[in-house]
Amino acid sequence: MPEYHKSIMKREVLRYLGIPTEGVIVDGTLGDGGHTEFILNNTAPEIRVFAIDRDRSAIERARERLSPFRDRVTLAHGELGDLKNLVAQNGITQIAGLLMDLGVSSPQLDTPDRGFSIKHDGPLDMRMDPSQQTSAADLLRKLSDAELVSIIKNFGEERYSKRIVRSIRKEQAEHPIITTGQLSRAVSRVVRSPRHSRIHPATKTFQALRIAVNEELDQLKRALQDVIGLLSSTSRLVVISFHSLEDRIVKTFFRDEQKGCSCPPKIPMCICGRTQTLKILTRKPIMPSEEEIAQNPRSVSAKLRVAERVYA
Numbered sequence: 001m002p003e004y005h006k007s008i009m010k011r012e013v014l015r016y017l018g019i020p021t022e023g024v025i026v027d028g029t030l031g032d033g034g035h036t037e038f039i040l041n042n043t044a045p046e047i048r049v050f051a052i053d054r055d056r057s058a059i060e061r062a063r064e065r066l067s068p069f070r071d072r073v074t075l076a077h078g079e080l081g082d083l084k085n086l087v088a089q090n091g092i093t094q095i096a097g098l099l100m101d102l103g104v105s106s107p108q109l110d111t112p113d114r115g116f117s118i119k120h121d122g123p124l125d126m127r128m129d130p131s132q133q134t135s136a137a138d139l140l141r142k143l144s145d146a147e148l149v150s151i152i153k154n155f156g157e158e159r160y161s162k163r164i165v166r167s168i169r170k171e172q173a174e175h176p177i178i179t180t181g182q183l184s185r186a187v188s189r190v191v192r193s194p195r196h197s198r199i200h201p202a203t204k205t206f207q208a209l210r211i212a213v214n215e216e217l218d219q220l221k222r223a224l225q226d227v228i229g230l231l232s233s234t235s236r237l238v239v240i241s242f243h244s245l246e247d248r249i250v251k252t253f254f255r256d257e258q259k260g261c262s263c264p265p266k267i268p269m270c271i272c273g274r275t276q277t278l279k280i281l282t283r284k285p286i287m288p289s290e291e292e293i294a295q296n297p298r299s300v301s302a303k304l305r306v307a308e309r310v311y312a
């Protein structure tokens, strides 16, 4: 069994959630349950956690780990983008905080069969929820050249997207691309990593496909929209993101919700009717300490942002 995922900035997460004395905290990305366990271990028994993951194998692993807290935790299979329905189906109308620790977990990355890893050869899958229909190999097969270029360029922030797609098509003309090894070789044929860099040349392409397969940015946007109607006054929203696209979505959302009114400045009176719903508590994102990065190199790109619900 792979090692448990190392939870990032656990203490910061707990501190920023504000440690309410009662209510339901939602862990929207349960993973191996490390953050949930830490929250349960360090809060009053009246605090319950409702935790969601789209990966059933994560839920099973976490269920075992969280068994000492079985009276205080509910685990649900589902998507962040369906947050509103998931909490409603479980009889929850208000929440005392939401944590989203985005991206993939170490067990997902380190299990070659899941197809997320550049390092280990495996099926080109990348579905966080294996019951979902479309895998990364399906996307490579179905998308047009222009769609694939756009995904690699925008979600991977990859400047060589066109030549990567040409190389993928060349490979596909001979064999369907169905393994991570085939994809990483097709990219490596046309992209070199900068000298002395330890980053694999296919990293950005893999990231782009993973985001597309799992519709990660859409999921995040939908969860952010949903949570506003669920957070009770002064409850906190804590988001850990791992790449600039996610972080930009969170930053912009927080800023817009703090501002409220979106009318152009020229208009003398507000006509949009929008009011402030969030107060930003982290002007700049919180990053892991050097000590944490040394112990857990995967934490290096993590950015934590926090906002508090306010009612105008």
Ligand SMILES: C[S@@+](CC[C@H](N)C(=O)[O-])C[C@H]1O[C@@H](n2cnc3c(N)ncnc32)[C@H](O)[C@@H]1O
Pocket (backbone or CB within 6 Å): 005, 006, 007, 008, 028, 029, 030, 031, 032, 033, 034, 035, 036, 052, 053, 054, 055, 058, 078, 079, 080, 081, 101, 102, 103, 104, 105, 106, 128, 216, 219, 220
């Ligand atoms: C970085 S891990 C979370 C690790 C966890 N905080 C811990 O301490 O063990 C992210 C988890 O969130 C899940 N996930 C990512 N996006 C999701 C989404 N849109 N809906 C539901 N689960 C999601 C992944 O399947 C993965 O298990």
